[in-house]
Amino acid sequence: MTSTDTHDETQDSGPSGYAAARLRLLTEEARSGPPRRAALARLTDDWLTGLFAAGAEQFRGVSLIAVGGYGRGELSPRSDLDLLLLHDGSDPKAVAALADRLWYPVWDLGIALDHSVRTPAEARRTAGEDLKVQLGLLDARHIAGDLGLTAALRTAVLADWRNQAPKRLPELRELCAERAERQGELQYLLEPDLKEARGGLRDATALRAVAASWLADAPREGLADARRRLLDVRDALHLTTGRATDRLALQEQDQVAAALGLLDADTLLRQVYEAARGIAYAGDVTWREVDRVLRSRAVRPRLRAMIGGGKQNAERSPLAEGVVEQDGEAVLARAARPERDPVLPLRAAAAAAQAGLPLSLHAVRRLAATVRPLPTPWPAEAREQLVTLLGAGRPTVDVWEALEAEGLITRLLPDWERVRCRPQRNAVHIWTVDRHLIETAVRASAFTRRVHRPDLLLVAALLHDIGKGWPGDHSAAGETIVRDMAARIGFDRADAGILAALVRHHLLLVETATRRDLDDPATVRAVADTVGAQGTLELLHALTEADALATGPAAWSAWRASLVADLVTRVSAVLAGDPLEEPEAAAPTAEQERLALEAVVTGGPVLSLRARTEPPAGSTTGQADTPQPTGEPEPLGVELLIAVPDQAGVLPAVAGVLALHRLTVRTAELRTLELPEDVEGSVLLLDWRVAAEYGSLPQAARLRADLVRALDGTLNIAGRLAERDAAHPRRRGVVPPPARVTVAPAASRLATVIEVRAQDAPGLLFRIGQALEDAGMRVRSAHVSTLGANAVDAFYVTQEQGVPLPGDEAVAVARELEEMLRA
CATH class of the missing domain: 1.20.120.330 (Nucleotidyltransferases  domain 2)
Structure with a gap:
């Protein structure tokens, strides 16, 4: 049906004809986008014109006006209609009757309506009082009635807007x-x-x-x-x-x-x-x-003349060769020749960021239109200007976005195109890939005094996720890309190798620190072998922190920082030549011995809760964005010590009780405590780090009471957790990826490391602990890492005899655990 046919049917059939024509228009596959929006607006105009004509035959001085989105002729399928019935005030009753003839058919069709009935004076007064009303009237468009009345209002509203701007x-x-x-x-x-x-x-x-x-x-x-x-x-x-x-x-x-x-x-x-x-x-x-x-x-004209020295143009202060400051922006100097100076875009950007100024739109567009490509490899000045830009801190973001808006970034770094505006479907990340990379460079700029090669740190921060634009492991892909990019930027082979290693292993420290047993020599040795040199370790430590801080609030904490710092200290000692020795079982502290003896005497669990803190982290970098010490200790979580007579089901019982009390487990260490010879029996000692999901910590007495019931079977943990899950179902349509369980080869000589990746949920550790218990495994320690909705937990397990599992048995246990979690 043609547009004319549609309009004719609308006029003949009234609301039902309009509804049918509207439905056909919205289901036409051949028409979409601006043509469909415009056609829908015309169709609605014709229908409303017919309603208006039928009700306004008896008087003049009234017009129907579309405002807002409808006024712009941009009707989406479910847009509301913004309408103004404008009248000269001569016959209020007739206007009210006309309004009813217009509004009710719209409501009858279930179309949302934003309507008003005003005289021109009322419309102007309301616009003067309500900015949103004035904005809507700026798009006023005549539909029907007195065109002169509409035109006069439009003229007055625009004049008011310009006068009041x-x-x-x-x-x-x-x-x-x-x-x-x-x-x-x-x-x-x-x-x-x-x-x-x-x-x-x-x-x-x-x-x-x-x-x-x-x-x-x-x-x-x-x-x-x-x-x-x-x-x-x-x-x-x-x-x-x-x-x-x-x-x-x-x-x-x-x-x-x-x-x-x-x-x-x-x-x-x-x-x-x-x-x-x-x-x-x-x-x-x-x-x-x-x-x-x-x-x-x-500024008054006379004062403006005094400030400008009587000149027409504002004062221009030099910032760098070919770059000056004018009126609060970095602009190109009059003598600048972008067509002869390929480094000028980077020099201008670095100068603007260092001065904390925006780069003017005119300057960026002139550079984009005339500048020559940089040679390969880049000259030393270009590389230095890139590093200067990245080291400027927070102003780097706005300057980078100005370059990117005109396509200069992808001309300088063609590989940037694959990460530009790329979404990250991970609730932990608050930025797109490209903005995350810039944010990481901003964070890294605060750590440049901590490393011997700040240039490598800043470039690695900019490029560490560049592989996310390619299939497969982004770290592995990024290593290859960055090695090539570093050579093009002008780094020598050795520096390019360091940058490639930083990109390849930018997740190594945080993943190892949060998912592996740092007391296990195999853990520290593996990291030392991978890093290879103290300088690389130093850079990797700073990059790790900058990357996490730039990811989002859930990615970094005092607890994670302490674990990474502990790992770096141990690896640094190995790289310095200190020998790695097999760990000996730590002697119990006085408090642990007290709890263990009390557990033997009472025959039940005994526990204590103690907050752990560390001094606030400070910095002497002098950077404006560097966090300064507040004088208050930062929380590392709460230490939960539990001593319980050795028996089956301890891990799932403790994990389940903590889940019921909404405590998040960060690390969990379990071991059998050797008691004096005159004391009969053995005691399991659990040394865990926990944190409250929200609110305050529960009382230790309540935890102990529930743990006693869990161990004797009178507390149905699984049922209680299921009831809570049923009360808070998952969001409709959001289906998490299935759980994945793997065995980490050669991760430890003392135990088998089973790694679980799953959707985080209350009771997850309880379910895993129960499954391992059912499989006859002994859990030495658990290292829990949660990022947003994703849990990555590593379990060090042994057979009953305390030795690692044979390879086939370990794989079978992992497969059974995965099937249980996917059920």
Whole structure:
């Protein structure tokens, strides 16, 4: 059916005809995107025009106006209708009757309606009081009735907006900032709000309002495409869900991607992020220009002339060769010749970041249009300027984004294209891959005084996840990529080898420290053999901390820092030539002996809880972003000591009781304590580190009482945990990946190491402990590492005789454990 046919049927059939024509339009596969939105707006215009004509035959001085998104002619499938019934005030009763004839048919069809009935004076007054109303009226579009009335209102509203711009634009900017604080940045969210988040459709509308003020204008190149892409995604989201939603939830991303003809959900998110990044960057540039104009207007002409020395242009202060500061931005000097100076982009970026200034849009675009490619390998100055840029700290982010917005980063580093705007489907990561790399460099800039080669640290921070754009293990892929990139950047073979090693092993320290027994000589020896040199260990330690801090709050803590520092100290000693000796069983402390004897006397479990802290971490780097000591000790968790007469089922019982009391286990060590010869029986000593999920710690007496019941079988831990799970079911549509259990070969000569990767959940350690108990395993220690929703736990197990499991038996136990967790 043609557009004309659709309009005719709408007029003939009324609401039912409109609904049928609307449904056909939304299901036409041949029409989507801007054409469908425009056609839907025209279809709705014709229907409302018919309703208006039928009710307004008796009087004049009234018009129907579309505002907001409808005013722009951008109707998504589930968009609400923003309508203003404007009248001259001559016949209020007739206007009220007309409003009923318009609004009720809309409501009858179940279409959301945002409506108002006002005179021009009321509309202008309301706009002056409510910024959101004024923004909607800036897009006012005539539908039906008195065209002169509509035109007069549009003219007056635009004049008011331009006259009031110096006051209203700061209000608009504050409104945008509050929304960004509340909704986050669209370009980094796994479930973004396409409209409200920073870089979303609201911000694109705000930029239109700034342009309408004639005070400043947004960079137009690419902005319309970015806005169109977000609208296309919202259309597909509305059709997929059947709801008027702007939040792109995880469970709907595959369907939305398919509706748009995209490969998968990652491709969808990457396109959304690219669009949001373009809008957000345009917003940054535009608001800087607004600030500049408002500052200049605030300065009286005579004073402005005094400041400028009577010159037309603002003062220009040199920053570097070919780069000057002007009016709060880094710009190119008049004598700069980008076509003859291929290092100028990096020099300008480094100078801007070091000065804490934004790089002007004009400068970046001129560089992108005229600069020559760098030779291979880069000249020494180019490499030095890159390191200077990366070492500038927080200002690096804005300067890097300016270069990336004009395509300069991928021209300098072609491998960057594969990680640009790449989503990370891991709740621990709060950034896309490329922004995480920049954030890691920012964090590493605070540690440059800790290492002998800060240049290698900063470049490794920038490139450590560059392999995430390729299939397979990103660390292995990154090693190959970085070796080649380092040579192109101009590092010699030895330095390129160090950078490749840092990228290959950037997870080594934190994974080993949190998942392996540091008292086992095999653990320390394996790390020392892998690292090979003190200088590499020093760099790897700083990179590990910078990487974790740049990942998100869940990736780093005082506890993790203490474990990594302990591992580094031990490995450093080995690299320095100190011998590694087989550990001897540590003599029990006085408190452990007391608990053990009390357990023998009482015949039941005895426990104590004690908070463990370490002095606050300080730094003498002098960097502005470096955390400074607060004088308060940092918590490392709580030490839980339990002594219990040796018996079966201790590990699952303790793990289950802790889960019921919402205590998170970080490490768990179990051993049989040798008692004096005159004391009969043996005692299991459990030395664990725990932390409360939220709230305060439970009382030790309550833990002991529940542990007694768990050991004698009167406390049904599995049933209690199941009841709690049933009360808090998983989110609809979110299916975690299946658990995976492996045997770590040669990880220890004292025990067999079984590693479990699974979705974290209350009682997970209880279920694993029960399964190992049922398999006849003795658990020497457990090392628990939880990142977001993912648990990676390592268990050092032996046979009853205290020796490691034969290879076949270890594999069989791992397979049974995996099947149990997947059930």
